[in-house]
Amino acid sequence: MKHLWPIAKITFLEGLRSRVFFGLFIVALLLFSSTYTMSYLFPHDVVKVAVDLGLGITSLVGLILTLFLGTQLLAKDLERRTIHMVLAKAVSRSEYVVGKFAGLSLIIVCSMIVLGGFAAFASWTVDLLTADQYGVVHWPTFVLALSMMTLMFMLLASVIFFFSSFVSSTFLALGLTLVIYLIGQSVEELKHFLETGAEGVAISPVFLKIVTVAYYIFPNLAAFNFKTQAAHGLSVSLSDVVWPFLYGVFYSGVMIASAAWIFRRREFT
Amino acid sequence: MEPIVFDDVTKLYKGRSSTSQVAVDHLRLSIAEGNVFGFLGPNGAGKSTAIKILLNLIFPTSGQALLLGKPAADTAVRSRVGYLPESPNFYDHLTPEELLWFGGKTSGLRSNQIKERTDSLLDLVDLARVRRQRLRTFSKGMIQRAGVALALVNDPDVVVLDEPMSGLDPLGRKLMADIIRRLKHEGKTVFFSSHILHDVEDLCDQVGIIVNARLRRVAGLADVLSVPATGWSLTVKATPDTVRSHLTGVTATHTARGGLTEIRTSEMDLGKLLDRLGALKEGLVSATPLRPTLEDILLQEIEHADGESR
Numbered sequence: 001m002k003h004l005w006p007i008a009k010i011t012f013l014e015g016l017r018s019r020v021f022f023g024l025f026i027v028a029l030l031l032f033s034s035t036y037t038m039s040y041l042f043p044h045d046v047v048k049v050a051v052d053l054g055l056g057i058t059s060l061v062g063l064i065l066t067l068f069l070g071t072q073l074l075a076k077d078l079e080r081r082t083i084h085m086v087l088a089k090a091v092s093r094s095e096y097v098v099g100k101f102a103g104l105s106l107i108i109v110c111s112m113i114v115l116g117g118f119a120a121f122a123s124w125t126v127d128l129l130t131a132d133q134y135g136v137v138h139w140p141t142f143v144l145a146l147s148m149m150t151l152m153f154m155l156l157a158s159v160i161f162f163f164s165s166f167v168s169s170t171f172l173a174l175g176l177t178l179v180i181y182l183i184g185q186s187v188e189e190l191k192h193f194l195e196t197g198a199e200g201v202a203i204s205p206v207f208l209k210i211v212t213v214a215y216y217i218f219p220n221l222a223a224f225n226f227k228t229q230a231a232h233g234l235s236v237s238l239s240d241v242v243w244p245f246l247y248g249v250f251y252s253g254v255m256i257a258s259a260a261w262i263f264r265r266r267e268f269t
Numbered sequence: 270m271e272p273i274v275f276d277d278v279t280k281l282y283k284g285r286s287s288t289s290q291v292a293v294d295h296l297r298l299s300i301a302e303g304n305v306f307g308f309l310g311p312n313g314a315g316k317s318t319a320i321k322i323l324l325n326l327i328f329p330t331s332g333q334a335l336l337l338g339k340p341a342a343d344t345a346v347r348s349r350v351g352y353l354p355e356s357p358n359f360y361d362h363l364t365p366e367e368l369l370w371f372g373g374k375t376s377g378l379r380s381n382q383i384k385e386r387t388d389s390l391l392d393l394v395d396l397a398r399v400r401r402q403r404l405r406t407f408s409k410g411m412i413q414r415a416g417v418a419l420a421l422v423n424d425p426d427v428v429v430l431d432e433p434m435s436g437l438d439p440l441g442r443k444l445m446a447d448i449i450r451r452l453k454h455e456g457k458t459v460f461f462s463s464h465i466l467h468d469v470e471d472l473c474d475q476v477g478i479i480v481n482a483r484l485r486r487v488a489g490l491a492d493v494l495s496v497p498a499t500g501w502s503l504t505v506k507a508t509p510d511t512v513r514s515h516l517t518g519v520t521a522t523h524t525a526r527g528g529l530t531e532i533r534t535s536e537m538d539l540g541k542l543l544d545r546l547g548a549l550k551e552g553l554v555s556a557t558p559l560r561p562t563l564e565d566i567l568l569q570e571i572e573h574a575d576g577e578s579r
Contacts, residue, residue, distance in 0.1 A: 006370070082359060085357065088324050088326070089348070089423075090344050267326070269326075
């Protein structure tokens, strides 16, 4: 794995120099500027709304960025056969996949720092202009929410890499990842609802089994969502953070290892 | 040890039905160290497939390819190999300098070595003045030259070039030919496929002709081309009518070429023809022996292959 850095670096530069990247940041800036007017529509919860909106915009832009750059980075290499140039060097296929993932992860981390910075600035200025009785920003939870969101996008990027390793169409990889994202956001809630909250409603045991299996197969992305805690300043226990963190690292590792395994068997005509 | 060996390599592609298409059929080929080898064949003959097997981009169905004595699947051996793909596509967001940094790093070069190689190679391929310009602004010829620099950044022992001349203007072709000559002079082994037979005749020590997935002939270029002349072509500064009046009793054909006339005759009739043309001797522009060219040999092999498949 000694060639990870050169691959990660050119991948990072590719993301940084892409038009999608700049376009999204301009959109993000416009959205963040709307935080000021939107927050004051809720005079009693101005700061909470500002934090919630800021993190929401970060999450939305981060998601679009991960989906588009993630699918583009691998698919473009395969479509344009740029991969030939890389694999003709002393680079193993596993190094290629892991290096690309490291580059994309670096883009995600940097983007989240910048987007999170915008969100923090917007929340901070709203907090500064508002009396304390209308709420304050709880910075530790704010940073925690951003960090876990970053981890979630890295997990999603690993899912994109997994699909891109065997699907030939960019759109199919994008579509499949989007489906995984939607399932991942709601599967925990659905399972919880079916197990506890469906009073008077007959639930098929087969359906419950399917949802339970889906719960274990698909990534539970809701476990990385700390936006509510950040907005309301709720306390978060250590286990609420450690388990999703380990889960995210493990799930991403499995996805990337699988993608590398498939890549080792793939032919590049 | 031969730097490039194809040891009975076969590649089959499975079709939609149960049929398989043979892309390379039992290829057995070894290339000696320091040789420039020209790999010739029509489109779809299997040249690029063989090259991709050599670089482990695709896998043989049977047999194996060896590079510098190691299996093609050995990643480390590629740090001693340079490759220029056909119609190369590189990361166009990079500059030539960044591209060579990437090539150097992935070949295990240190930063100071990369700097040295980058300076000399960008001078060699005439891209020094655009070293910090992104590749997306480059013409096809410039991309090809950047690709050559990338292939050579690690000072490889073996250089594999897939159609290096295609799409280049005369100046670009000359530059590429000069680079191949220089590599030969440095004792590198060069394996290149080409459609431009003139370049192959000019540069190669050895040629291999592949048609319909099968290697038909491998020979030293001297052996291929040094066959006895089958006739002569004489060009004289005279009108066809004047020439015709001198040709009675000689088996020859003539064709007008601008203000000149080309006369073709057999080896046997050459003396007689020169006697008859005595009066025109001062107008003799050239006399060339007619031998089969590489193009004739390639076409002959294609015809043979077509005949076999019928």
